[in-house]
Amino acid sequence: MRLDKFLKISRIIKRRSVAKEVADKGRIQVNGKLAKSSTDVKVGDDVKIRFGNKVLEVKVAELHESTKKDDAAQMYEIIREERVENNL
Template identity: 65%
Template sequence: MRIDKFLKVSRIIKRRTLAKEVADNGRILVNDRVAKSSTKVDVDDIITITFGNRVVTVKVLALLDSTKKEDAGNMFEIIEEKRL
């Protein structure tokens, strides 16, 4: 699954266009490598996202094409969240 779609479906980022923009600006790392919006993610990948003044690191637990709001949190696990 593409990183932009994963971020949208898991509700880490609300809109896919915003996820694409964040990725294309180099603010997303997948397994410590800069990711483009088309980068594929798999289960157990580590994603690091820079949101303004904070950095969130998550581990991919599941890849689902669509989810309900209640189930979106089961797609990832927050490993670390820190402020810059």
């Protein structure tokens, strides 16, 4: 499954266009490597996303073509979530 589609269906990011934009700006890593929106995601992959001053790291648990809101959180498990300082 494409990375941008996984992020939308799992509701980590609400819109696929936003997921694509975040990935294409180099803010997402899959298994330690920079990922594009078209990167293929499989069960067991580690996905690390940087949102401004927050880093979210999840492990892909399940893949579904579509989900209900209540089932979306079962598609991943949170490994780490932390705030980071923006030192510009």
